[in-house]
Amino acid sequence: MAVTATDTHRTIDAVWRIESARLIARLTRMVRDVGVAEELAQDALLVALEQWPQSGVPDNPGAWLMATAKNRAIDRLRHRKLLERKHQELGYALEIEQQTAPGIEAGIDAHIGDDLLRLVFIACHPVLSTEARVALTLRLLGGLTTEEIARAFLVAEPTIAQRIVRAKRALAEAHVPFEVPRGPELIERLASVLEVIYLIFNEGYSATRGDDLMRPALCEDALRLGRMLAELDPRES
Amino acid sequence: MRFMIIVKATKDTEAGVMPEENMIASMATYHEELARAGVLLDASGLQPTRTGWRIRYSGNKRAVSDGPFAESKELIAGYTLIQVKSREEALEWTRRFPNPVGEGKEAEIEVRQLFELEDFGKSAAIERFRDIGTLPRR
Numbered sequence: 209m210a211v212t213a214t215d216t217h218r219t220i221d222a223v224w225r226i227e228s229a230r231l232i233a234r235l236t237r238m239v240r241d242v243g244v245a246e247e248l249a250q251d252a253l254l255v256a257l258e259q260w261p262q263s264g265v266p267d268n269p270g271a272w273l274m275a276t277a278k279n280r281a282i283d284r285l286r287h288r289k290l291l292e293r294k295h296q297e298l299g300y301a302l303e304i305e306q307q308t309a310p311g312i313e314a315g316i317d318a319h320i321g322d323d324l325l326r327l328v329f330i331a332c333h334p335v336l337s338t339e340a341r342v343a344l345t346l347r348l349l350g351g352l353t354t355e356e357i358a359r360a361f362l363v364a365e366p367t368i369a370q371r372i373v374r375a376k377r378a379l380a381e382a383h384v385p386f387e388v389p390r391g392p393e394l395i396e397r398l399a400s401v402l403e404v405i406y407l408i409f410n411e412g413y414s415a416t417r418g419d420d421l422m423r424p425a426l427c428e429d430a431l432r433l434g435r436m437l438a439e440l441d442p443r444e445s
Numbered sequence: 446m447r448f449m450i451i452v453k454a455t456k457d458t459e460a461g462v463m464p465e466e467n468m469i470a471s472m473a474t475y476h477e478e479l480a481r482a483g484v485l486l487d488a489s490g491l492q493p494t495r496t497g498w499r500i501r502y503s504g505n506k507r508a509v510s511d512g513p514f515a516e517s518k519e520l521i522a523g524y525t526l527i528q529v530k531s532r533e534e535a536l537e538w539t540r541r542f543p544n545p546v547g548e549g550k551e552a553e554i555e556v557r558q559l560f561e562l563e564d565f566g567k568s569a570a571i572e573r574f575r576d577i578g579t580l581p582r583r
Contacts, residue, residue, distance in 0.1 A: 222533035226482060269537075321481060428528065436483035 216261045224253055225351040227270040232348055233323035235277055236386055239285075242330050243376030246348065248284070252277035324349075325440040326386050332401040335382045340375035341404045343368055349436065350429045360426050361411065388442060398442055405433050447486065447528045447559040448535040452545045454494070454520035455552065459513060461493045464547075471543040479527060484538065490523040532558070 228249060235245035252273045266272040331345040346352045346360075354372065358365040389397045412426025464472075479485035494512035501508045514520060523545070529535045539556050546552040565571045 218531075218533045219537065222531060222537040225530055225534050226537055229482070324481060425530070428530070432483035432528070434483070435485070436481060439477075439480040439483070439485075 213261045219265050220256055220260060223269045227273055228351040229324060229349045230320055231273055231277060233327040235281060236327060237323050239281055240386055241380055243380055248277045248280050251280050321440055325388050325442055328401055328437060329388055329397055330379060330384055332404045333379060333384050334400055335378055336375050340371050342407055343371045344375045345404050346429060347372055349433060360423055405430050447526060449557050449559060450525040450539055450542060451521055451555040452523040453553045454522040455546055458522035459493045468547050475543050484527045484529050486526040486528050488525040491521060494520055
């Protein structure tokens, strides 16, 4: 069977859907900024889109994307270090370099569940409007593109893009920590996560049959997020 | 869309030989990944056919015949049910499925897409299926 460029692009879409949440979660742990983490992940995706149609899809596409994004992260931090020489960032860079060392991979994987959960709580953070939480959750955890989200919610694509940009900025400005809330805060924050999942489901459920298939597909996205949350079980962390 | 990953039986599975610990571990790792991504619906190993039976319909008669059954290649030893966004996503997940009998050995898994109610024409009977609460709607 001949592998065409279109096939490779469809494979890359699928790999992205599988890997993007984990990739962004791990990168956020390193750079402590979900917006920057997502940009790094997107950068890695662009490199894949450039290279894979020629080179073929690597055996472990997730590891490939992670290595590429990490290199970008290190470049970025070195660049910033030269410009600003902030102690804090030196700390991050050291952390990244340590994490890049061989043998550490397995250790990071052991925490991936925690990192995904932290990402869930960031995407559904109360500093964001409900609309922003929904868009960011679908983008960061559901692996949907801005265009897919826009189609599903019958909103213009630039509107969703703006919403996501503003949400990421709001999170950075509020210095929202990359952590799972504890105690009474956990209950409150969990309610906010469940609300987001419910809203996504409802949006899909209320779509009529004649609509674009992207809308009913939201039900599946919501169920998927729900199953993900159940597996990550925030009450245990 | 849902897909079933079907693990084919082997002489060992039919003999009731339990898988080795490291194979179970790699299966656990794989299924944890599926679960964390929210795509895992169900998974299980099946007991050997010697504890199963078949019912044969012939004319108006139904005859029960007890296992075990021959032709082990055609038999099933386990399954994993996933729900994904696209056929390509299913393919990517299944590529990562660990060798069910242990790496380096001959084995085969088969992947089949499930029918969804939307795949059938509209009918009163299909609507009744839609109303059965325990079945996934989509």
